[in-house]
Amino acid sequence: MNGKVIGTVLILSGAIAGAALYYLQVYGYYHEVKAVAGEDVTLVSLSSGEPEPILYDNFQAIDADSSPIRYRACFTTTMTQATLSETYVAAEKPQPRNAPGWFDCFDAEKIGEELANGTAIAFLGHKNIHYGVDRIVAITSDGRGYVWNDLNNCGEKAYDGTQVGEDCPPRPETGQ
Known part of the structure; x- marks a missing residue:
């Protein structure tokens, strides 16, 4: 018993x-992330190297304080891929990260397929939005847009324990 x-x-x-x-x-x-006009969707300009807001609508986003790479967003835009490509920095090797199943506007597998077949183009949205983390924005030929955060080269090195190079900015103080 x-x-x-x-x-x-x-x-x-x-x-x-x-x-x-x-x-x-x-x-x-x-x-849920509340929309803030002019701050939600930005792309890094080829001329200034700074993030600039783009035109967007139907914005939805989620985030979590537990990790800097949990941010996901969806939106629509009337801007064309040709205009965006001439004006903003393209992202290198974009890999969409999975979102929770209940955030159904963001399907990483479909976004990855669209990037692979050329119907979507990925741009750098914001460099080092958090230490070692870049914001990536992908926009499809029909104006659907997706945003996620991804580790950059410095972040990958910092979080796997290898020595970060001189090209990486100094790591911010954590207060510990």
Whole structure:
């Protein structure tokens, strides 16, 4: 009898812990991002090297404080890929990151396919939006846009423990 009680307690506590972990990873840390005109969708200008806002509509975004690469956004724009390509910096080797299944406007697999077949073009949205993290913006030929944060070269080195090079900015103080 005593073994059944202990076994039941262990199984229930494992199930509760598993459910809590799943909820926190998929839902718990994310929050909706409120749109701020002129700041939500920016692209780095070829001429100035600075992020500039572009025209957009139907903006939806999520983010989480637990990681700088959890940001995802969707929008539409009337700007053409030709105009954007002539004006803004293209992103190198863009790899869309998966979004939670409930954020259904952002499908990383479809975005990756569109980038691969040339119906979408990726641009640098903001360099070092967080230390070692760049914001990437992909825009399709029909005006759908997607935004995600991705590690840049400095971020990959900093987070895997290898020595960052001189071309990386100094790491900000963490207060620890």
